[in-house]
Amino acid sequence: MQQPTRLLVGAALLTGLAAQAGDYPDPVQAMVLQGARIEAEFKAPGGLQGFAARFRGQPLTLYVTPDGEHLIVGSMLDGEGRNLSQQHLEQYLPEPSFDDHWAVLEKTHWVADGPDDARRVVYVFTDPNCPYCNAFWQAARPHIGPELQVRHLLVGLLSPTSMGKAAAILDADDPAAALEHHERHHREGGIEPLAEIPRELQRQLSEHTSLMAELDAHGTPAIFYRDAEGRVRRVIGMPPEDRLQEILHPGSGAEN
Helix, strand or coil, rough: CCCCCCEEECCCCCCCCCCCCCCCCCCHHHHCCCCEEEEEEEEEECCCCEEEEEECCCEEEEEEEECCEEEEEEEEEEEEEEEEHHHHHHCCCCCCCCCHHHHHHHHHCCCCEEECCCCEEEEEEECCHHHHHHHHHHHHHCCCEECEEEEEEECCCCCCCCCHHHHHHCCCCHHHHHHHHHHHHHHHHCCCCCCCHHHHHHHHHHHHHHHHHHCCCCCEEEEEEEEECEEEEEEEECCHHHHHHHHHHCCCCCCC
């Protein structure tokens, strides 16, 4: 007979973000020190203590064992395979609304991949040195066309050459062609970074970085799109396959 509850441990990439004060069990406090932001606490099945958190902008469930000494990160399923963690997130950590930011994204200095009259638009904050941004670019390519345009908001965050490469793409005579060349040759280093970045391009890149912070998007790619109901949704990092289809597949969401 199956146990009534199974706990699945999900891996998380931990980076240094601002720590949050709080009187939490030691394993939770360890997560806080590594960047997790606790937003709710609740009683979970099996005598576990649950926490709803955000990490690099992503929702996350944490479960502390009854002895208070161990932490389980990831999804909790019941005996029928229902994802209880998703229910916990919906109840204790609803996704913030980004609807008001769509017009702001439209006015940024994006580089378009796809036709201007495409039915569907997706925005993505892209660092030229981000391998997951490149993976998302490759995943989007089969969908680019009359049904989809992806607008890249370039940032320079990950390495010393990121800013120079982002500026080189924006400074090109044909930024869209420069972006495509860079992504196609990503493994070889892509576009040559600008040695000196003009002040105007510095300003544009700084605006993108500030907007990322405003949207609580602590990582790249940071993807914004409209779902089937027209709501603006956010995904940080390379999306799982089901979410990727929701973002990119023609007809999967509302028109831009």
